[in-house]
Amino acid sequence: MKLIKYSKTNGAEFIPHLDTLRHFIKTVRRMDIPINYSNGFHPHMLVYMSSPIALGLKSTSEYCLFDTDYNGEDFQELFNKNSLKGIRCLEVFDTNKKLNVANDITFAVYEINGVNLFDVNEVISRESFEVFDKRANTLKDVRDRIKDLHFEGETLYATLCFGNYTLRPDYLVEALVKTYGGNHPTVLKKDVLFLDGLTAKEYVELKNSEKV
Amino acid sequence: MKTLDEILLTVERPSRYIGGECGEPNIKPEKFNYCVCFPDVYEVAMSNLGIRIVQEVINKVDGAMADRCYAPWPDFGKELKENNIPLYSLGLRMPLKEFDMVGFSLQYELSYTTILYMLDLAGIPLLSKDRSENDPIIQGGGPCAVNPEPIADFFDLFVIGDGEDSMRELAELKLKTTNKAEFLQKATEIKGVYVPSLTYPIYNDKGEIIGFEGKKVEKAFCLDLENAVFPHTQTVGNVEAVHDRAVIEVMRGCYRGCRFCQAGFIYRPVRSKSVENLTKTACDLIRSTGFETVSINSLSTSDYKDLKPLLTSLKENLPSNTSVSLPSLRIDSFDDFYAETARKNSLTFAPEAGTQRLRDVINKDITEQDIITGAEKAFKLGYSLIKLYFMMGLPTETDEDIKGIRKIIEVIKSVYAQNPNRLRKLRINVSLSTFVPKPFTPFQWEEFLSSESVKHKLEVVKLSLFAKGVTVSWNDYAVSELEAILARGDRKLSKVILSAYKHGCYFDSWGEFFNVDKWDNSFIENNVEKQTYKAVIDTNLVLPWEFIDIGVSKKFLLKEKRLAEDGKVTGGCQTGCKGCGLEGRCTLL
Numbered sequence: 001m002k003l004i005k006y007s008k009t010n011g012a013e014f015i016p017h018l019d020t021l022r023h024f025i026k027t028v029r030r031m032d033i034p035i036n037y038s039n040g041f042h043p044h045m046l047v048y049m050s051s052p053i054a055l056g057l058k059s060t061s062e063y064c065l066f067d068t069d070y071n072g073e074d075f076q077e078l079f080n081k082n083s084l085k086g087i088r089c090l091e092v093f094d095t096n097k098k099l100n101v102a103n104d105i106t107f108a109v110y111e112i113n114g115v116n117l118f119d120v121n122e123v124i125s126r127e128s129f130e131v132f133d134k135r136a137n138t139l140k141d142v143r144d145r146i147k148d149l150h151f152e153g154e155t156l157y158a159t160l161c162f163g164n165y166t167l168r169p170d171y172l173v174e175a176l177v178k179t180y181g182g183n184h185p186t187v188l189k190k191d192v193l194f195l196d197g198l199t200a201k202e203y204v205e206l207k208n209s210e211k212v
Numbered sequence: 213m214k215t216l217d218e219i220l221l222t223v224e225r226p227s228r229y230i231g232g233e234c235g236e237p238n239i240k241p242e243k244f245n246y247c248v249c250f251p252d253v254y255e256v257a258m259s260n261l262g263i264r265i266v267q268e269v270i271n272k273v274d275g276a277m278a279d280r281c282y283a284p285w286p287d288f289g290k291e292l293k294e295n296n297i298p299l300y301s302l303g304l305r306m307p308l309k310e311f312d313m314v315g316f317s318l319q320y321e322l323s324y325t326t327i328l329y330m331l332d333l334a335g336i337p338l339l340s341k342d343r344s345e346n347d348p349i350i351q352g353g354g355p356c357a358v359n360p361e362p363i364a365d366f367f368d369l370f371v372i373g374d375g376e377d378s379m380r381e382l383a384e385l386k387l388k389t390t391n392k393a394e395f396l397q398k399a400t401e402i403k404g405v406y407v408p409s410l411t412y413p414i415y416n417d418k419g420e421i422i423g424f425e426g427k428k429v430e431k432a433f434c435l436d437l438e439n440a441v442f443p444h445t446q447t448v449g450n451v452e453a454v455h456d457r458a459v460i461e462v463m464r465g466c467y468r469g470c471r472f473c474q475a476g477f478i479y480r481p482v483r484s485k486s487v488e489n490l491t492k493t494a495c496d497l498i499r500s501t502g503f504e505t506v507s508i509n510s511l512s513t514s515d516y517k518d519l520k521p522l523l524t525s526l527k528e529n530l531p532s533n534t535s536v537s538l539p540s541l542r543i544d545s546f547d548d549f550y551a552e553t554a555r556k557n558s559l560t561f562a563p564e565a566g567t568q569r570l571r572d573v574i575n576k577d578i579t580e581q582d583i584i585t586g587a588e589k590a591f592k593l594g595y596s597l598i599k600l601y602f603m604m605g606l607p608t609e610t611d612e613d614i615k616g617i618r619k620i621i622e623v624i625k626s627v628y629a630q631n632p633n634r635l636r637k638l639r640i641n642v643s644l645s646t647f648v649p650k651p652f653t654p655f656q657w658e659e660f661l662s663s664e665s666v667k668h669k670l671e672v673v674k675l676s677l678f679a680k681g682v683t684v685s686w687n688d689y690a691v692s693e694l695e696a697i698l699a700r701g702d703r704k705l706s707k708v709i710l711s712a713y714k715h716g717c718y719f720d721s722w723g724e725f726f727n728v729d730k731w732d733n734s735f736i737e738n739n740v741e742k743q744t745y746k747a748v749i750d751t752n753l754v755l756p757w758e759f760i761d762i763g764v765s766k767k768f769l770l771k772e773k774r775l776a777e778d779g780k781v782t783g784g785c786q787t788g789c790k791g792c793g794l795e796g797r798c799t800l801l
Contacts, residue, residue, distance in 0.1 A: 010232065011227075011230035011231070011232050012230075012232070014220055014226040014227045014229075014230050014450075015227045015230075015450050016225075016227065019227060019450060019451055019452065022452060023234070023448075023450075025502070026234070026448060026501065026502030026503065027234075027502060028502070029498075029502035029503075029504070029531070030234075030499070030500065030501070030502040032499070032531075037533075043533075055221070055226065056217075056220060056221040056226065082234075082502075083234070084232060084233070084234055085232055086230075086232060184215075184218075
């Protein structure tokens with residue numbers, strides 16, 4: 001099995017989750033590599049994606065697992081040759097486990113530009129931090145979903161909960177801009193952390209070493 | 213003002229507008245830049261084969277490139293307008309206004325206002341007389357171009373017929389000419405090219421056309437389909453297209469000659485491709501696109517003489533998990549071999565008329581026995597959903613013909629009841645569409661049904677067709693009425709279409725946007741009587757599209773009309789030449 005880290009930029013950030021999955025299925029068919037299918041009445045290709053991200057959010061840290069027996073070293077090259085210019089394979093990890101990336105990615109690191117400088121320690125030290133949840137149409141306290149905030153130059157890096165207990169970065173940015181000001185803020189999902197804060201490499205090694 | 217990215221965040225399905233799809237042609241600005249436009253939404257446009265062929269033809273010309281653009285959904289269109297962003301092409305994101313020529317695919321009459329919507333969003337003057345030397349040349353092509361008159365005021369030129377050679381020649385000519393007037397003048401030398409400013413109708417005092425000034429236009433033919441340009445790759449949509457599959461064209465034209473069917477006449481003569489060629493194209497398409505299905509397209513696929521060898525060859529050569537889709541099968545040619553090839557979810561047959569008498573009138577060469585045999589085979593193979601297409605308002609139709617549809621349903625039900633292998637309940641979906649007389653058919657002089665007649669016929673439908681397991685649906689009368697008016701319209705309709713657009717009509721083929729009141733007001737404002745275009749047309753009158761020579765002679769169409777009135781079947785071309793006028797160009801002879 002191959003776990004790939006891929007980017008969704010260059011316009012591809014506007015391709016919704018299910019269409020991205022369709023794109024992967026077609027990409028694998030174009031790559032012409034062996035891939036496993038489900039055994040149901042209508043067999044479908046075994047491709048597992050990480051949790052969906054908001055439409056329009058650029059990312060250089062998405063993950064997808066392909067249930068393939070292909071052993072070639074050129075998987076990344078082959079993938080990129082057959083994929084969109086906005087969806088590029090950045091790294092490939094070999095694994096012998098059916099990894100549940102959708103469940104195991106617990107944090108995401110966002111690179112935010114366009115928010116005015118502010119005292120991050122003051123925000124971190126607060127007991128509550130409210131953002132406006134557009135879907136629920138209500139204010140929500142999300143302080144416990146903010147793991148870290150820090151500036152590097154004028155760029156803000158925010159490590160937020162991801163997955164089942166997620167905090168959408170655009171909600172955070174909106175709240176920050178409202179309080180501290182900003183101009184046309186942009187967000188990039190730069191990285192993710194697995195389980196208790198593992199990198200992808202550590203996560204795959206851990207899982208590969210686990211006994212069934 | 214919002215940026216494009218900010219707008220994309222607020223609209224529905226933004227991936228329609230970003231381009232960069234897999235398999236899109238690799239293009240860069242050239243000396244001659246052409247943009248092919250489809251006046252409908254992305255998902256529909258991406259399913260169209262014609263525009264892909266045109267793009268391929270232009271991109272093969274040295275010094276020329278073809279990009280593409282589709283109609284933005286109203287939410288995106290509104291944002292473009294409000295933020296002064298001109299409509300752009302998908303490949304190079306180049307404003308439409310900056311192209312040398314912008315071509316529109318004319319697939320159905322109800323897309324006419326959407327063309328104006330696209331021109332408007334692009335900042336291009338809508339009327340050809342208002343466009344300057346710096347504006348792109350606006351060109352139209354496709355099936356509706358056989359009667360381009362209702363939209364003649366908006367276009368600089370049309371290509372009538374097959375685009376393979378004529379579009380290439382147009383691109384080559386554009387590269388050689390320096391100004392618009394010279395280009396348009398010389399373009400008339402190319403087969404199939406019609407320049408509305410150089411050929412126009414002459415009206416008498418009664419508003420009837422008495423003749424035409426300028427050159428007659430002969431339809432462009434691509435007789436050697438086998439060696440014609442055909443794309444071996446296909447752009448795969450970012451959003452799932454309506455037809456999300458690879459498409460091969462096995463045949464152009466149809467042998468049958470159903471008297472209501474415009475495609476059956478305007479695409480004559482029948483031309484087909486070889487099994488080897490089609491297999492190679494299909495394999496290339498599947499390899500380059502990753503699609504799971506190949507669709508074998510033509511007007512009547514089961515009439516393709518080598519269909520069985522083709523299916524065998526495709527099975528042998530395509531990857532094992534690729535399926536083959538066979539649309540356009542005729543009930544009389546349906547057999548186990550074809551059915552086993554396709555997925556067994558539903559089967560569609562089009563008897564078109566409820567009684568044998570009316571099927572003879574329309575030259576639909578299908579008997580009740582054919583329907584029984586076809587249904588028996590289908591049920592034996594496990595089908596339990598049958599879709600039936602019928603038309604309402606055909607010439608000479610009576611209530612008995614509508615009631616005859618019920619008889620067909622009963623026959624199909626009894627065939628299903630006798631099938632010992634039935635696992636599910638039988639479902640029959642009946643679709644009724646209103647007959648629309650179309651140019652260049654033997655029924656081009658016939659009347660379009662009045663709303664009173666439709667009401668009456670629908671009463672008959674309601675009384676006779678509703679039964680357990682049967683779903684009946686029919687077209688909106690107002691939509692069919694507009695289609696009929698635009699299909700047989702003349703240049704007087706240009707101002708009506710313009711008014712309708714100014715009142716906010718576009719995407720008329722989408723039920724949620726079609727507004728009959730706005731259209732009615734546009735007719736009234738411009739003093740154009742709808743009834744004129746719906747009534748029976750005297751065969752002695754000059755028709756608005758008569759300056760076009762489609763290849764099929766008027767004499768033949770009149771003969772077919774008389775045979776229809778007598779209820780006589782002509783049959784198809786396979787049973788011998790019927791003398792339609794294409795002798796000398798027909799590949800069957």
